[in-house]
Amino acid sequence: MVLISESREWKALADHVTAVKQTHLKDLLQDDARTDALVRETEGVYMDFSRQNATPDTLKLLLDLAQAADVPGKVAAMFRGEHINSTEDRAVLHAALRSPRDAVMEDRGQNVVPEVWGVLDKIKAFSDRVRGGEVKGVTGKALTNVVSIGIGGSALGPLFVHTALSTEPQAMAQAAGRQLVFLANVDPVDAVRALHSLDPETTLVVIVSKTFTTAETMLNARTARAWLTERLGAEAVSKHMIAVSTNLKAVAEFGLNPENAFGFWDWVGGRFSVSSAVGMVPLSLQYGFPIMERFLQGMHAMDTHFRTAPLQDNLPALLGLLNVWNTTFLGRSTTAILPYQQALQHFAPHIQQLSMESNGKGVAIDGTPLPFETGEIDFGEPGTNGQHSFYQLIHQGRVIPAEFIGVVASQQDVYLQGEKVSSHEELMCNFFAQPDALACGKDAAALRAEGVPEHLVSHKTFTGNRPSLSILLPELNAYTLGQLLSLYEHRIATSGFVWGINSFDQWGVELGKVLANKVRAKVAEARTDNRPLSTADGFNSSTVRLLNRFLESKTQPPAAGGPHAFPPGLRQK
Ligand SMILES: O=P(O)(O)OC[C@H]1O[C@H](O)[C@H](O)[C@@H](O)[C@@H]1O
Numbered sequence: 001m002v003l004i005s006e007s008r009e010w011k012a013l014a015d016h017v018t019a020v021k022q023t024h025l026k027d028l029l030q031d032d033a034r035t036d037a038l039v040r041e042t043e044g045v046y047m048d049f050s051r052q053n054a055t056p057d058t059l060k061l062l063l064d065l066a067q068a069a070d071v072p073g074k075v076a077a078m079f080r081g082e083h084i085n086s087t088e089d090r091a092v093l094h095a096a097l098r099s100p101r102d103a104v105m106e107d108r109g110q111n112v113v114p115e116v117w118g119v120l121d122k123i124k125a126f127s128d129r130v131r132g133g134e135v136k137g138v139t140g141k142a143l144t145n146v147v148s149i150g151i152g153g154s155a156l157g158p159l160f161v162h163t164a165l166s167t168e169p170q171a172m173a174q175a176a177g178r179q180l181v182f183l184a185n186v187d188p189v190d191a192v193r194a195l196h197s198l199d200p201e202t203t204l205v206v207i208v209s210k211t212f213t214t215a216e217t218m219l220n221a222r223t224a225r226a227w228l229t230e231r232l233g234a235e236a237v238s239k240h241m242i243a244v245s246t247n248l249k250a251v252a253e254f255g256l257n258p259e260n261a262f263g264f265w266d267w268v269g270g271r272f273s274v275s276s277a278v279g280m281v282p283l284s285l286q287y288g289f290p291i292m293e294r295f296l297q298g299m300h301a302m303d304t305h306f307r308t309a310p311l312q313d314n315l316p317a318l319l320g321l322l323n324v325w326n327t328t329f330l331g332r333s334t335t336a337i338l339p340y341q342q343a344l345q346h347f348a349p350h351i352q353q354l355s356m357e358s359n360g361k362g363v364a365i366d367g368t369p370l371p372f373e374t375g376e377i378d379f380g381e382p383g384t385n386g387q388h389s390f391y392q393l394i395h396q397g398r399v400i401p402a403e404f405i406g407v408v409a410s411q412q413d414v415y416l417q418g419e420k421v422s423s424h425e426e427l428m429c430n431f432f433a434q435p436d437a438l439a440c441g442k443d444a445a446a447l448r449a450e451g452v453p454e455h456l457v458s459h460k461t462f463t464g465n466r467p468s469l470s471i472l473l474p475e476l477n478a479y480t481l482g483q484l485l486s487l488y489e490h491r492i493a494t495s496g497f498v499w500g501i502n503s504f505d506q507w508g509v510e511l512g513k514v515l516a517n518k519v520r521a522k523v524a525e526a527r528t529d530n531r532p533l534s535t536a537d538g539f540n541s542s543t544v545r546l547l548n549r550f551l552e553s554k555t556q557p558p559a560a561g562g563p564h565a566f567p568p569g570l571r572q573k
Helices: 010-020 033-038 056-068 071-080 094-098 113-133 156-165 168-175 186-194 215-232 236-240 248-253 275-288 289-308 315-329 347-359 391-396 423-441 444-449 454-460 478-499 508-529 541-552
Strands: 038-041 045-048 145-149 179-183 205-209 241-245 261-263 334-339 377-379 402-409 414-416 419-421 468-475
Touching: 010 056, 010 145, 010 315, 010 423, 033 038, 033 056, 033 156, 038 315, 045 289, 045 478, 056 315, 056 478, 071 289, 071 478, 094 113, 094 419, 113 261, 145 215, 145 275, 156 179, 156 275, 168 275, 168 289, 179 186, 179 275, 186 215, 205 261, 205 275, 205 419, 215 236, 215 241, 241 248, 241 275, 241 289, 248 261, 248 402, 261 275, 275 289, 289 315, 315 334, 315 478, 334 347, 347 377, 347 478, 377 423, 391 423, 402 423, 419 468, 423 444, 423 468, 454 508, 468 478, 508 541
Parallel strands: 145 179, 145 205, 205 241, 241 261, 334 377, 334 402, 402 468
Antiparallel strands: 038 045, 045 468, 414 419
8 A cells, every 4th residue: 555655745744844843833823814724613613723833835735635645535435334444344434323314324235324313212212211200210219310331432422421511501400300420440449439329229320332341341230230239139130220232132141121222333433432322321311312412413513514514624624634734744742632611621531532542553554554653642631720730841841732622601600699700701811821822932032021030031931832723612512512522533533534544443452451361360360279470370570570469468358347438239248
């Protein structure tokens, strides 16, 4: 396969780097025509990338590169249901999950949309009945608590959406008297945290796993089953546990009624599954189906924009191209995701998985090793919290392209003694100030003019010329959340299309799981035989030492009813 890095367009961009590096952002920002050329909007989503180390020429070269990589052809192939996830021979059709009823999207010549709506209708009916108190637990009580058990793609996206909706007035009103809790980690502490304050009589457990084989999730599912049956008897399982999976056979084997299972399909990647039953079941139980339908509509609007808008006006495509520019051409391997919205506190962790699991690859789609790096390291925190934590490094240490996300109208206002306290205004002032601080900096002359003592001048200098982009949403509700998520899903796909990789597989997570199985077996063996491990067990000497230290530990778990407030039924017998 001829790699994209062999193309004329790639080389033109590489040659362009020096020219761009010579121009400081503070000067570039004086050019109004340039700003005009580097701002886009679709359906209320405003994106300003004038603070990128880029000029309109860069944009043109990036668009040429996108054509050379056949981004439009790859986008079309994705929406056509071609098996672009070639290593798993699967289509990539998550956009079908939020398409209208009358849309046609095909996998293997079969329109998948009727099946999608079949599941959505089932979710609506079920969530209505649970929320209305019609579906009851084994003791006749309404099921007001939901525990969603899942990990990775089966947890991070739904958690992000839940957190963002939990302070949105309409969603809040719909969630009154209800509780949604997520349980992901195999760490017993997470099970205790999730379950300890819940009443099993009013709790519905949703086991969410695409494969229904993930070790952590299955262990937590068994923990929850024991927690329920110990208090409510064996019949609690059918009334208090439901599942979301593509593996309905395994769901039945676990002992769940297939009636209580919500399916999805192999053409939905785990990290792209928020809009499938993975997110829709727990979130519709919490907020009601109509609110979640708005979320799907927001996603669909951005999907349509991505599928139809020309590249130069296509927000996800432009974001993806700028990402390639920053990481591969300018060598900036990290991206900071900085929402100025506390409600988006779980956005960065979700994007971390979405982006890093999708684009952290070392070979092209045909297996050819890549001579350039793909993917970026994503991290982030809501502003202004992050400002008091890691912004020092972004301002005066490493150059880290930042993505600022702001919202015009706050979800909430705070009133004190009848007076509106405008903390949202305060928050947003920071959202506007930080990108300019990064871009323009502050030079020694300005500091001296302010009378800064000479020995502090270099410490207080901000070099500036640090890139960012700003995304402004009108408000944060189910619809705009859908737009935002789809924007990032397609941004990540676009970068992958340019790099020529498969963004939809994740072989890199396998090896660690295999080794954990080996450790599990050997630790069990050593405990049974009451012997230390050695290199003869197949571990290197470093691992042998670590394992033996663990095995030799004299620390005993606290006795039942002891000082640790473990809820009964969660203690290992
Ligand atoms: O949904 P599951 O099959 O339980 O998978 C949960 C997660 O585990 C895997 O290790 C993958 O890396 C993730 O992409 C996936 O979302």
